[in-house]
Amino acid sequence: MAEGTKLNTQVxxxxxxxxxxxxTASGTFGSGMEYGEFVDLNKLGAIxxxxxxxxxxxxxxxxxxxxxxxxxxNAIGLQNPGIEVFIKRDLEFLKQFDTRVIVxxxxxxxxxxxxxxxxxxxxxxxxxxxxxSCPNVKEGAIAFGQKADALYNITKEIKKKAKQPVIMxxxxxxxxxxxxxxxxxxxxxxxxxxxxxxTGMKIDIHKRTFALANKTGGMSGPAxxxxxxxxxxxxxxxxxxxxxxxxxxxxxxxxxxxxLAGATAVSIGAMNFINPYTTEETIQxxxxxxxxxxxEDINDIIGTIK
Amino acid sequence: xxxRKERAVVLKQARIAPDIYDMWIDTALxxxxxxxxxxxxxxxxxxxxxxxxxxICEVDREKNxxxxxxxxxxxxxxxxxxxxxxxxxxxxxxxxxxxPLEKAKGKKCFLMGGGIGIPPILQLAxxxxxxxxxxxxxxxxxxxxxxxxxxDLKQYGRLFVATEDGSAGSKGNVMNAIEENxxxxxxxxxxxxxxxLRAIKKFAEENEIEAYISLEERMACGVGACLGxxxxxxxxxxxxxxxxxxxxxxxxxxxxxxxxx
Numbered sequence: 001m002a003e004g005t006k007l008n009t010q011v012x013x014x015x016x017x018x019x020x021x022x023x024t025a026s027g028t029f030g031s032g033m034e035y036g037e038f039v040d041l042n043k044l045g046a047i048x049x050x051x052x053x054x055x056x057x058x059x060x061x062x063x064x065x066x067x068x069x070x071x072x073x074n075a076i077g078l079q080n081p082g083i084e085v086f087i088k089r090d091l092e093f094l095k096q097f098d099t100r101v102i103v104x105x106x107x108x109x110x111x112x113x114x115x116x117x118x119x120x121x122x123x124x125x126x127x128x129x130x131x132x133s134c135p136n137v138k139e140g141a142i143a144f145g146q147k148a149d150a151l152y153n154i155t156k157e158i159k160k161k162a163k164q165p166v167i168m169x170x171x172x173x174x175x176x177x178x179x180x181x182x183x184x185x186x187x188x189x190x191x192x193x194x195x196x197x198x199t200g201m202k203i204d205i206h207k208r209t210f211a212l213a214n215k216t217g218g219m220s221g222p223a224x225x226x227x228x229x230x231x232x233x234x235x236x237x238x239x240x241x242x243x244x245x246x247x248x249x250x251x252x253x254x255x256x257x258x259x260l261a262g263a264t265a266v267s268i269g270a271m272n273f274i275n276p277y278t279t280e281e282t283i284q285x286x287x288x289x290x291x292x293x294x295x296e297d298i299n300d301i302i303g304t305i306k
Numbered sequence: 307x308x309x310r311k312e313r314a315v316v317l318k319q320a321r322i323a324p325d326i327y328d329m330w331i332d333t334a335l336x337x338x339x340x341x342x343x344x345x346x347x348x349x350x351x352x353x354x355x356x357x358x359x360x361x362i363c364e365v366d367r368e369k370n371x372x373x374x375x376x377x378x379x380x381x382x383x384x385x386x387x388x389x390x391x392x393x394x395x396x397x398x399x400x401x402x403x404x405x406p407l408e409k410a411k412g413k414k415c416f417l418m419g420g421g422i423g424i425p426p427i428l429q430l431a432x433x434x435x436x437x438x439x440x441x442x443x444x445x446x447x448x449x450x451x452x453x454x455x456x457x458d459l460k461q462y463g464r465l466f467v468a469t470e471d472g473s474a475g476s477k478g479n480v481m482n483a484i485e486e487n488x489x490x491x492x493x494x495x496x497x498x499x500x501x502x503l504r505a506i507k508k509f510a511e512e513n514e515i516e517a518y519i520s521l522e523e524r525m526a527c528g529v530g531a532c533l534g535x536x537x538x539x540x541x542x543x544x545x546x547x548x549x550x551x552x553x554x555x556x557x558x559x560x561x562x563x564x565x566x567x
Binding site for chain 1: 308309310311348352353354355356357398523525526527529530531532533534535536537545546547548550555
């Protein structure tokens, strides 16, 4: 590739164009405030915010996090300040940056989700990501993400009210991910994001207790990447709507793997905790890969492994 | 300068008691370091991914050096304990709020450290020399007669020791040492295990003394994003809108009256 060749890293999902395919996985980046000290938020494809509900949620008791081999477990329990404070503080903060904003929404009932979706209809939000797959909240939530008909119904209800394109975030804790992907697509979802964390458990053998107060938690980090790549590949071959891939991405090479498997964009999650500069570095590494293999347009490699 | 991730260099390391290690590192972060703050150290072994939050024991701002004293407790700290002079390590800092030195002005100060909560007390005692405190009494609680850092602590205040096995000082914990020596103070700064902090909170409330306690919890990011390390607060926290504050960013030092432990 001739030096100075302009690379196209732009990707488009449901009519929304992103300057590059690198986003932040919900819950690992707050609303960007904490990471603005480390990375230039303007450089990111999108900031996907921490799940927000109609009212503040206190989350789970501690310990909420535990390390596992090559990864971690978390059971935060979707602690969030509620949609009103989120709009006033977090969305206001995000307005100063030239990046896309995707708001992750959580709830305990269809009505909870719809309330937040409607509240955001006039706000500066590019897309909505619906969290129907958090393994750490007992009532509701996960049930929507583990039964195809429940997923279909909630997607349909949200689509009726949503003013922004809707991403359904899928749980990997299912027997057949393609069934879930198809249900969301059939109900009108504009895109999918996957995978949420994998349900896991850790036991402290010295204290003879669970490592997490919640007993179970969601596993993330590099150890889960092969599972995520496989599921993205399967879903990409089952549906036509675009997919945002995530699960253990640590660098540009990992990101490319997801793009080849069929993801249109990727999110960095747990790795933000390990290296706060990961998002920006991943963007640079994707560009380096494009130069190495003479790829002028990132879209040329998406889903090319069949 | 704000928080940043840096490559630091190990200057020296020694084992100063069973499983207790004393390491000096060369880092520009020293300039901003305050007593009660901590740094994240990232293990090189990628099976142990999460950073280890380690409190700052001593600061040499002129020479850009930080001292950490930590307990070898698992794989991560096990790796750290093998580091030799010249080893490069990735650290993030400086993190947390630190002890409110201004509360010490003109007061008789009580500094209490228990076990691996003793190290941050050293830099605190050192800085209280110039913070205008009237008197500095330090109470350190150990498991046994391995009185790590006690010689250092003596330089900056009157030191009282308690040991669980009674092999040195008062038998029992820091509260026993306070009682036995009839110690009185006007403001408490403490770091140590939760039962000790609970006892201090109670003691402070009963005696109407101000107390600032440093809390600990399992952390992931260390910068306030993941919401892993929260503690219960008496009042609704402004950031969370619930009764939870983030130990890594709103703490680790809290007014004992403001937290439920």
